[in-house]
């Protein structure tokens with residue numbers, strides 16, 4: 001288990017790994033859709049992305065709004 005800093009996204013309020021995002025207060029998913037930064041290649045396991053720690057239920061809610 002690596003020691004990672006966990007932030008809360010200002011936009012979707014999901015927890016995410018601070019070093020997985022280019023933005024200080026946004027998860028990689030929100031920084032992608034709001035500012036065009038590279039998104040995480042999400043891989044959800046047990047309700048969390050293993051790469052950025054985004055919550056799967058929050059991700060699905062956002063994708064419903066975006067599509």
Ligand SMILES: [Zn+2]
Nearest residue numbers: 009012027030
């Ligand atoms: Zn977010």
Ligand SMILES: [Zn+2]
Nearest residue numbers: 040042049052
């Ligand atoms: Zn991810």
